[in-house]
Amino acid sequence: MxxxxVKVLEGKEKREKQYEVMREELDPYTTVLELLLKIREEQDPSLVLRYSCRMALCGSCGMIINGRPRLACLTKMKDLDEPIRIEPLKNVGTIRGLVPDLSSFFSKYRKVRPFLVAKDEEEQESPKSPYRQTDEEVKRYLQFNYCIQCGLCYSACPVVSSNPNFLGPAAINVAYRYTADSRDSDKLRVLLLDTPNGVWSCRVAGSCSVVCPKGVDPSLSIQLAKSLILRRKI
Ligand code: FES
Incomplete structure (x- = not known):
């Protein structure tokens, strides 16, 4: 056996540490998160990582595993070549160990006004009745609503790598999600997208959609946002 x-590249300096784990103590369905927790418990208590739900819901365990951004709690040993190489997410800072600093990612996310803005402000604050939507209206944005803000798409994006001012896939995706919602009437959000560092920087590389663990397909929402902007200009 x-x-x-397992090679771990820690922190901003990417200090390499190497661990060895007996194969018979693992099974093919052991996740990378479980493997790292085992290493921390049995070999290196200084190994720093972030996680919470262990079930691909909270989005906090994103890291680069064998060269690709992935959720550690969703990545199984059986799907990985060896040796396993783990490092912090790219295109963002690193706080310590394997913990990314997602502040630039979240500041762009907040910037695009990721919330509903109704025409009638009074109604939005104190609604008198439920907002009803048809199935068709819900379908327009539902897929894009599944984002868990893990930052994997942002880390995989080649445009963010070369232009740190680009809004990035997750921010544009959430902006499109709200703009496509029949309950929304925000005018400002589209103006934020229709800028050189907004949708027009996207080169449709598609890596964001490849790494998304929830099947959101941000590459698609970016192209839909471009089309929506152009249609509004006609
Ligand atoms: S621990 Fe929550 S997504 Fe992995």
Whole structure:
């Protein structure tokens, strides 16, 4: 059975640490998160990582695993080549160990006004009746609503790598999600998208959609946002 080699590149400096774990102590369905917790418990209490739900819901365990942004709690050993190489997310800072600093990611996310803005402000504050939507209206944005803000798409985006001012896939996706919602009437959000660092920087590389663990397809929402902006200008 032998030993499994795990290389971890920690912190901003990417200090390399190597661990060995006996294969018989793992099974093919062991996740990378479980593997890292085992290493921390049995070999290196200084190993720093972030996680919470362990079920691909909270989005906090994003890291680069064998060169690709993934959720550690969703990535199984059986799907990985060896040795396993783990490092913090790219295109963002690193706080410590494997913990990314997602402040730039979240500040862009907040910037695009990720909330509903109704025409009637009074009604929005104290609604007198439920907001009703048809199935068709819900379908327009539902898929894009599944984002868990893990930052994997942002980390995979080649445009963010070369232009840190680009809003990035998650922010544009959520902006489109609210703009496509029949209950929304915000005018400002589209103006934020219709800028050189907004939708027009996207080169449709598609890596955001490849790494998204929830099947959101931000590459699609960015192209839909471009089309929506152009239609509004006609
Ligand atoms: S621990 Fe919550 S998404 Fe992985």
């Amino acid at each position: 032998g030993k499994l080699v």
